[in-house]
Amino acid sequence: MSATTETNYHAGPDAVSAKKSRYRRVSKGRGNFELWSWVFMRASGILLLVLIFGHLFVNLMLGEGIHGIDFAFVAGKWSSPFWQTWDMLMLWLAELHGFNGVRTIINDYTEKDRTRWILKGLLVASALLVMVLGTLVIFTFDPCLDPSSTLSVCAR
C-alpha cells in the first residue's frame, strides 16, 4: 500500500482520501490494546520457548524420565526458590498467552454475540482459576508433607 493516501493512485476516480473522509476509521476507546496483545504474543512466545523446553528437558529427559514423576520429585523441585519462580513465570505467561490466543479463535468463529460472550466468560473464569490455583499451589506447597521425605529441608 502506498504511504501517500492524499493521492491514492490505486483507488477509483471517486475515492476520497482517509483524511478528508467523513467516516472515522479509527475506533475510539480500545486504545492500542490489540497492538499490545500482538506484541505480547511474540514476546511471551520467546520466553515460553525457553521456559517450556527447560521444563520438559529437566522433567522428562533427565533422571528416570516420566517414570520418575511422583510427590518426592515435585517436593525436590519446589523446595527450591529457583524452580518455584521458573514455574510461576511459566504458568502466568502460558496462561495469558493461551488466553489471548483462544480469545482470537473465539472472535474468529463465533457469529452470535451471545455465544461469543458465553465462551469468553468461560475463558476468563478458567484462566483466573488456573492462575490463582496454580500460584497458590506453588507457594503454599509443603515438601515435608511426606513423612518419609529425605530432603534436607525436612530434617528435624
Added chain:
Amino acid sequence: MAQAANGTLYRGREGMWSWVAHRISGLLLFLFLFAHVLDTALVRVSPDAYNQVMEAYKNPVVGIGEAGLVAAVIFHALNGLRIIAVDFWAKGPKYQRQLFWAVAIGFVVLFAPFAIRHLTIVFTH
C-alpha cells in the same frame, strides 16, 4: 488475495497448513494446561492423592498422548519463531515457505530423540 500465475500464493500451501496446525496445537496446549494445573494441584491435597493419579497415568495410552503433546508444543514453538521471523525479518515473508521446511527439520531433530527415550520408558516399565 495475492495471485500467482498458477493460482493463489497462500491458500492450500505451507502458509495455510502451518496456520491451521498452529491454531490446533495452541488450542490443544491450552486445554492441556488446564488439566495439568489441576492434577498437579493434588500435591497440595496429599502425597498419596498425587502419587495415585501419577501412577494411573503410567500406561501406554497416556504415554502416547504425552508424546503427542510434546510434538504439539515443539511444532507450535518452532512455527511461532517462524511467524516472528515473517513479521520482523525483512526477508521473512519472501522465505516463509523455506522457513516452514526449517521448522519441519527442527521438529524432527528435537522430537525424534525425545520420542525414542520417552516411548522406551513407557513400553518397558
